[in-house]
Amino acid sequence: MQFIIDCWNSVMGDPTWFYLITTIAKLALMFILLLLFVVLSVWIERRIAGWIQDRPGPNRTGIPIHLLQRFGSKEKQPLKKWLEYFGVPANSWIAKLCTWLRLDREIPLFGLIQPMADGAKLFLKQEMTPSYVRKGFFIAAPMFVLGPPLIAAAVLPFSSSVDTCYGAINMCVANLNIGVLWIFAFSGLSVYGLTLAGWASNSKFPFIGGLRATAQLISYEVAMGLSIIPLLMMFSTLNLQEIVQNQAENGWTLVPLWGEGLSLQRWVLLLPMCISFLIFVTSVFAEANRTPFDMAECETDLVGGYHTEYSSMKFASFFMGEYVAMVVGSALVITLFLGGWSIGLGADVCLADWAKAAAITGSDQAATCWQSILGCCAGWIVVLLQFVAFIVKLVAFVFFFVWVRWTLPRFRFDQVMKLSWLVFFEIAVINILLTAAILYFIQ
Amino acid sequence: MSYTPIKRPKFSLADRIYIVAIAKGLCRTFKHLVLALTRRSRHREDFNSKGIGLCMPFPEQRWDERLPEYYRGAPTLVRGEDSRERCVSCQLCEFICPARAITVTPGEVDPASPCAKQEKAPKEFTIDMFRCIYCGMCEEVCPEQAIFMSQEYLITLTDRDKGIRDKETLYKLGGVRKGLVNKWNDHK
Ligand code: SF4
Ligand code: SF4
Numbered sequence: 001m002q003f004i005i006d007c008w009n010s011v012m013g014d015p016t017w018f019y020l021i022t023t024i025a026k027l028a029l030m031f032i033l034l035l036l037f038v039v040l041s042v043w044i045e046r047r048i049a050g051w052i053q054d055r056p057g058p059n060r061t062g063i064p065i066h067l068l069q070r071f072g073s074k075e076k077q078p079l080k081k082w083l084e085y086f087g088v089p090a091n092s093w094i095a096k097l098c099t100w101l102r103l104d105r106e107i108p109l110f111g112l113i114q115p116m117a118d119g120a121k122l123f124l125k126q127e128m129t130p131s132y133v134r135k136g137f138f139i140a141a142p143m144f145v146l147g148p149p150l151i152a153a154a155v156l157p158f159s160s161s162v163d164t165c166y167g168a169i170n171m172c173v174a175n176l177n178i179g180v181l182w183i184f185a186f187s188g189l190s191v192y193g194l195t196l197a198g199w200a201s202n203s204k205f206p207f208i209g210g211l212r213a214t215a216q217l218i219s220y221e222v223a224m225g226l227s228i229i230p231l232l233m234m235f236s237t238l239n240l241q242e243i244v245q246n247q248a249e250n251g252w253t254l255v256p257l258w259g260e261g262l263s264l265q266r267w268v269l270l271l272p273m274c275i276s277f278l279i280f281v282t283s284v285f286a287e288a289n290r291t292p293f294d295m296a297e298c299e300t301d302l303v304g305g306y307h308t309e310y311s312s313m314k315f316a317s318f319f320m321g322e323y324v325a326m327v328v329g330s331a332l333v334i335t336l337f338l339g340g341w342s343i344g345l346g347a348d349v350c351l352a353d354w355a356k357a358a359a360i361t362g363s364d365q366a367a368t369c370w371q372s373i374l375g376c377c378a379g380w381i382v383v384l385l386q387f388v389a390f391i392v393k394l395v396a397f398v399f400f401f402v403w404v405r406w407t408l409p410r411f412r413f414d415q416v417m418k419l420s421w422l423v424f425f426e427i428a429v430i431n432i433l434l435t436a437a438i439l440y441f442i443q
Numbered sequence: 444m445s446y447t448p449i450k451r452p453k454f455s456l457a458d459r460i461y462i463v464a465i466a467k468g469l470c471r472t473f474k475h476l477v478l479a480l481t482r483r484s485r486h487r488e489d490f491n492s493k494g495i496g497l498c499m500p501f502p503e504q505r506w507d508e509r510l511p512e513y514y515r516g517a518p519t520l521v522r523g524e525d526s527r528e529r530c531v532s533c534q535l536c537e538f539i540c541p542a543r544a545i546t547v548t549p550g551e552v553d554p555a556s557p558c559a560k561q562e563k564a565p566k567e568f569t570i571d572m573f574r575c576i577y578c579g580m581c582e583e584v585c586p587e588q589a590i591f592m593s594q595e596y597l598i599t600l601t602d603r604d605k606g607i608r609d610k611e612t613l614y615k616l617g618g619v620r621k622g623l624v625n626k627w628n629d630h631k
Pocket of ligand 2: 518539540541542543544545570574575576577578579580581582
């Protein structure tokens with residue numbers, strides 16, 4: 001035991017190993033988080049779509065109890081047996097509740113595993129590669145769609161940093177000083193996937209879909225990039241972790257209610273920030289290829305768009321790539337505008353102070369056992385709370401994405417391009433000048 | 444002028460910015476969401492729906508008594524009121540069936556039987572329910588009004604062989620139709 005602890009200490013004491021191990025752990029966490037969120041957002045999407053259209057959505061997928069019979073259980077209705085075992089009468093409200101929850105037929109999961117069932121279905125489908133496609137590109141295209149958003153997510157901070165006895169861990173996979181640029185670079189890369197898919201399919205509708213995707217993504221990339229320049233001017237950093245830290249201390253970009261956020265300058269800056277927010281959110285919708293901007297795959301005029309010729313897991317990777325892009329886009333919006341992991345109302349600063357104080361008391365000789373445990377965990381508790389805040393915001397924003405999708409009809413392609421080049425581009429440029437003026441004149 | 448050009452409405456700036464319209468739309472859909480979740484959707488009573496929104500949760504609650512008369516369920520063979528097999532095995536349904544679900548093996552009618560005049564009756568008549576697409580072409584084409592679409596829509600099989608319905612099954616499902624087809628009477 002002592003040997004293991006010694007080993008651990010010496011490995012973690014080495015800065016290189018410490019960095020490597022923590023980074024891999026964060027990487028795994030972020031990856032799992034994203035994939036879980038993809039699954040969750042598919043579920044959210046379908047449930048919300050159902051509710052908005054006055055129907056339940058997929059609420060049935062559970063683990064059917066007749067599976068137990070397959071595995072040798074003789075009992076047809078285990079529920080009855082269990083109720084009898086616990087002495088619950090068959091017509092009591094508990095029994096009724098159980099029947100209402102369909103416990104007599106399945107272990108209910110409220111449809112939560114529907115996406116997994118869908119995934120399994122897609123996995124088992126026949127993999128078709130038409131003979132006329134360009135094989136290499138055809139196979140590479142789905143990876144280009146799924147990969148870049150996953151890489152882009154590396155710079156997203158999902159919590160603040162925590163001090164351990166070996167050193168500080170910054171809760172984002174790569175704390176790059178060019179975080180924002182990194183995200184733009186990689187989310188721009190995913191357009192190659194769509195274009196390649198359209199072109200390699202060697203078929204006209206995918207081709208048109210791919211072309212549309214290219215045109216649309218490039219135009220919205222411009223509007224998107226320009227729209228957050230005011231924000232970067234305000235924070236004067238490109239590091240996402242620092243941006244969030246700043247927001248935690250001085251008020252979220254859109255909710256400047258504490259810290260320096262109460263100054264006149266920040267309140268005047270709210271106007272350009274709101275404009276930025278609108279443009280940015282719209283562009284994120286367009287970038288993620290979501291309705292009302294899903295020109296690349298609008299099934300009414302393009303069969304299935306760029307992935308018409310794809311089937312089975314290749315199709316699933318397009319599907320997933322889209323949802324990853326949506327999740328990463330939402331995360332970026334909340335990171336830039338809604339405070340990322342920050343809990344808000346100045347609570348972050350208080351919590352950080354509390355954690356520091358607890359650590360000092362904990363390391364004191366006179367500390368009780370309870371205090372020293374608290375001293376060790378305080379930092380982690382704070383990080384966990386912030387992580388929860390991040391997740392809550394992310395879910396809320398994914399809900400917003402879905403909500404918009406089931407509300408707005410699709411734009412026409414020329415309207416989409418017009419909106420980007422004739423409206424957003426101009427407004428974004430003016431917005432930059434406006435922000436510069438405000439920053440210069442109002443101190 | 445033979446036509447009148449449509450007057451396009453002139454949109455104000457507020458309309459063209461969309462934001463108000465989008466907000467209104469979002470409110471509308473959110474209202475639907477809330478109403479569906481609190482089980483107060485509009486027209487809910489009309490459907491007597493027990494699920495979320497307007498949905499009837501299927502196996503528990505069924506639409507059966509609202510099935511329209513013209514509903515096209517599984518095709519079945521029928522007998523006349525005189526319990527005569529109406530089918531004369533002309534095989535028109537077999538030829539028209541787009542899914543090639545029907546197979547008719549024509550046979551002769553016993554000369555001693557009361558409906559000997561029709562001469563032919565199916566020896567075997569199978570409908571493959573795995574193939575049938577419930578199009579109703581067979582019912583449409585039959586010159587003898589012998590094949591009808593029933594209201595049966597729930598065909599859940601646990602056994603593949605049961606999917607191919609033979610003559611007995613089809614007659615059992617079809618039952619007896621009112622209204623005589625008189626052309627095979629002795630008097631005609
Ligand atoms: S069912 Fe009608 S169409 Fe079909 S073989 Fe019999 S008589 Fe002919
Ligand atoms: S309903 Fe259509 S598909 Fe079915 S048996 Fe009749 S003709 Fe064939």
